[in-house]
Amino acid sequence: MSARLLRRLLELLPTLLLLVTLTFAMLHAAPGGPFDSERALPEATRVQLEARYHLDQPLWRQYLIYLGDLAHGDLGPSYQYPDRSVAELIGAGLPVSALLGSLAMSLALIVGMALGIIAAMKPHRWQDRAVMVLAVGGLSIPNFVLAPLLILLMAVSLHALPAGGWSGRPQELLLPVLALALPQIATIARLTRAAMLEVMQTPWIRTARAKGLSERHVVLRHALRPVLLPVISYLGPAAAGTLTGSVVIEQIFGLPGVGRYFVLGALNRDYGLVLGVVLIYGTLIVLFNFAVDLLYARLDPRQRE
Amino acid sequence: MTTAPLLSVEQLCVAHRTPRGDVEVVSGINLQLEAGGTLAIVGESGSGKSQTALAIMGLNGPSACLTGRVLFDGENLLTASPARRRALRGARIAMVFQDPMASLNPYLRIGLQLAEVLETHRGASRSAAWAEAARTLDSVRVSAARERLNQYPHELSGGMRQRVMIAMAIIAGPQLLIADEPTTALDPTVQAQILALLDELRRDRGLAILLITHDLGVVSRLCEQTLVMYAGKLVESAPTQQLLSRPRHPYTAALLRARPSMQHPPGLRLDALPGQPPDLRQTMPACRFAPRCRYAQPDCADVPLQFERGVLCRHPL
Secondary structure, eight states, X not given: OHHHHHHHHHTTHHHHHHHHHHHHHHHHHSSSOTTOOSSOOOHHHHHHHHHHTXXXXXXXXXXXXXXXXXXXXXXXXXXXXXXXXXXXXXXXXXXXXXXXXXXXXXXXXXXXXXXXXHHHHSTTSHHHHHHHHHHHHHHHSOHHHHHHHHIIIIIIISOOSOSSOOSSOTHHHHHHHHHHHHHHHHHXXXXXXXXXXXXXXXXXXXXXXXXXXXXXHIIIIIIHHHHHHHHHHHHHHHHHHHHHHHHHHHHHHTOOSHHHHHHHHHHTTOHHHHHHHHHHHHHHHHHHHHHHHHHHHHHOGGGOO | OOSOOSEEEEEEEEEEEEXXXXXXXXXXEEEEEOTTOEEEEEOOTTSSHHHHHXXXXXXXXXXXXXXXXXXXXXXXXXXXXXXXHHHHBTTTEEEEOSOHHHHSOTTSOHHHHHHHHHHHHHOOOHHHHHHHHHHHHHHTTOTTHHHHTTSOGGGSOHHHHHHHHHXXXXXXXXXXXXXXXXXXXXXXXXXXXXXXXXHHHHHHHOOEEEEEESOHHXXXXXXXXXXXXXXXXXXXXXXXXXXXHSOOSHHHHHHHHTSOOTTSOTTSOOOOOOSOOOOTTSOOOSSTTGGGOTXXXXXXXXXXXXXXXXXXXXXXX
């Protein structure tokens, strides 16, 4: 089992290599460079800087140098923050981003599944319609619209919560988590409702009822597990959505997470910083999907060997 | 008759509300079953036989509207509270379904699915329920019962799964077992074993059995009394042997003619009944079978029928 696990983990490496290569190519294809600015640098300084970061080398050499450093676990330097490495910058932002992301995912799972089950238990009644209206809303309002609306309501009008910033207080995360989770809540609620409605039609649910089990027992013990399967397979895409969403949300709420470095890095052509963030996020998503596969097999006895 | 029957269904009607209007799938069924007795309901798909069985269980679903009376041990189930119905279901009235693969939960261990019946109805402890589950599996002759408890349904053969279904139905010691097409999804040899098992349970445990089937061969092996349903109505009721040898309703006769037999000359086509059962949404003639009946007379379509001397027919055979 552990040997097979290791082999499957190694199989994930080509995916990450492809990710790095594509990102590298796209970054260098974008016009401009890290040291282009409104006030031109003196020619001598510019040449010196480019030589220091190997930017004077042909592109394929720069690529090999980056991969060589990467193989040693070195994400390289940041051009904008010369005194700190990319790894240090990401390390500084990751705790905030991880907290934001995991809270949003947990909230989405719990609330989304609960809403989906409630909707499926009362199909076409007001409970169902209310959840579906919420779900359509959550899916159609982009988070860069939702976040300012939340700020406007909760911070500007009601003065109930801070509009942004981060000093470690929990209430500062409430709005960002909500804004990040809402689209996922919507999707998970819809998935859960559809799966639940389907499962409740199966003959084995009829058998469970024929045994005289209470409706609660039928739902929690007999229906929930098959309903979990589609929700769990959605967790991979949900993680990806949450990570990309967090880039925007961190920017809006002024949270010092990895996403902000990504935005700044992309604007400043800070190649190393952008590559580093993409690589970390890519690894997270790939690992998350891998964990989802394992969990899926655990839940469905027919998938086990 | 001195004692009241275990099950007595009186003028049962089942209608389903659909977006295109109500459909009455069972129209005024009467039946009685003694404790320890056997009764078969025969009919083709859509005749209302399964809906009758589900009505006794109270499992027709939210779109169903039931009228009439279903008396179980003197108690009208149609007016009983949902909680009371749940207390009876699985404990005193149990049901076995057609497809044992689809009717067992594929995600849960066999043992859990058996034990939860006892945990629900008797408040049995987990360990006591699992021990009883093993004994019950053993009594329906599932080999290596103790190991089976930890298996999942997909690890068992079709016949084994149906034995598990039967074990699940009898584990709480019910008085009435409703078996809806219990052998249809099984091989012929396994069918015979399952029928023998049901017969044995009737003898040993005094279990009354209501068998729902379209297979007259199955009926002859298990049931004393047989009812024939057509388009939601009861068309004939007779002791099984008499029904098979001297059918009085033309529909019963047609069903018997349509059966393949060992004596049937090879190459000769089976005498299949022409036409289709009526669409229950349409208005039907007085005798719902008249349009397909080879003995139909001009008055069959118009004059209202009474169920008399075991048959619903103006011109019985």
